[in-house]
């Protein structure tokens with residue numbers, strides 16, 4: 377009989393039930409014993425075998441494909457078993473019950489990946505990449521996650537840390553021989569040139585963080601302008617459904633509304649805002665306040681205005697790019713002073729607007745490695761700071777110490793250097809069964 381106090385975990389690793397097939401994954405020292413108890417026998421390592429799954433009292437629960445992965449050659453590095461069952465709630469719940477009775481425990485969110493990390497199968501950057509891959513909804517989010525999740529990004533950070541460590545070794549060698557006259561100064565000059573090159577590489581990488589954020593969290597487009605300019609009508613036309621209420625009454629939209637649209641693989645988040653105007657109405661005032669915040673945080677502001685209207689609103693605090701758009705072109709003959717004119721009624725100009733937005737997006741990410749977590753950015757900036765300190769320092773031993781600090785900041789990104797406090801935060805964002 378299997379021990380009750382073991383640390384073998386299980387979880388439903390596939391999606392919502394009912395489904396064609398449900399995969400229950402087991403990991404830990406008792407995984408094989410538990411699977412044997414349910415399936416009778418196991419096939420050779422990593423080979424699927426069709427088995428009848430029975431409860432302890434001999435009743436048939438289901439027929440399933442069962443695979444065993446002997447540690448350390450498994451996803452977690454421990455003994456793992458997968459049962460590919462019929463995806464009904466009743467089957468899954470019966471198997472869960474059996475496993476619990478045997479003494480296995482339901483996994484916590486991210487616990488399989490955590491074990492993979494602890495057993496050296498994945499580093500933190502890869503773990504985060506996998507989390508992003510699972511959450512990816514658009515093609516570009518998927519590509520970004522793949523870049524990060526399958527080792528490319530980790531290799532980059534590790535190569536930087538190694539270059540720093542090599543530079544430090546050379547500097548320290550020079551320190552050791554400082555009293556001797558025969559150590560040529562040119563060795564150290566070359567080392568510092570190389571460290572300088574690395575500094576610019578890291579700074580360039582940091583500068584590309586915005587691109588990663590736009591792909592991962594979406595490109596924020598805020599539709600702004602005076603009441604009745606046609607903002608909600610544009611949102612509805614872009615979303616191809618009635619998201620926002622449209623009326624001829626000025627001040628209809630009071631809260632911030634948003635719609636996520638997948639534009640050729642890019643996530644674009646359109647925000648409809650309350651028309652900017654002075655108002656006595658408390659609700660409308662709050663709406664206008666929210667609109668201003670949205671405008672401040674936008675990547676792109678669509679500044680709408682009905683053609684020929686005399687309301688010339690100025691947007692002084694806008695950091696984002698602004699497209700000036702004349703609306704209701706179906707009602708007006710001429711127009712000047714706009715980047716674009718549209719009609720949400722007839723659809724005029726909407727294709728042009730979409731392609732202008734896409735053009736901006738396609739320029740943001742070249743497919744190269746970009747830091748795409750605040751956490752990465754924080755350590756990269758730290759590393760860059762220490763490198764600058766080393767480059768500008770005087771005392772050779774202090775400069776070497778700065779190089780060591782920079783390398784260890786980089787090591788924290790992949791989790792090679794102590795990151796214990798971080799682990800709970802990272803793994804709890806996962807779903808159960810991953």
Ligand SMILES: Nc1nc2c(c(=O)[nH]1)N(C=O)[C@@H](CNc1ccc(C(=O)N[C@@H](CCC(=O)O)C(=O)O)cc1)CN2
Nearest residue numbers: 389399401422445448449450451452453458497506810
């Ligand atoms: N059924 C099933 N499909 C799945 C997974 C899984 O666990 N089960 N995966 C899970 O997320 C992904 C595939 N990733 C995996 C990664 C490593 C290993 C693994 O066994 N690694 C061993 C052996 C490597 C080898 O033979 O080349 C190892 O790293 O030592 C398995 C799956 C996606 N599809």
Ligand SMILES: Nc1nc2c(ncn2[C@@H]2O[C@H](COP(=O)(O)OP(=O)(O)OP(=O)(O)O)[C@@H](O)[C@H]2O)c(=O)[nH]1
Nearest residue numbers: 604605606607608609624627628629651719720721
């Ligand atoms: N002819 C014509 N009318 C439009 C067009 N777009 C919007 N309208 C009308 O203009 C009025 C205001 O449209 P909304 O989309 O509610 O304007 P809004 O800017 O969201 O207004 P607030 O919510 O008050 O800030 C409605 O009566 C719409 O039917 C257009 O392209 N052509």
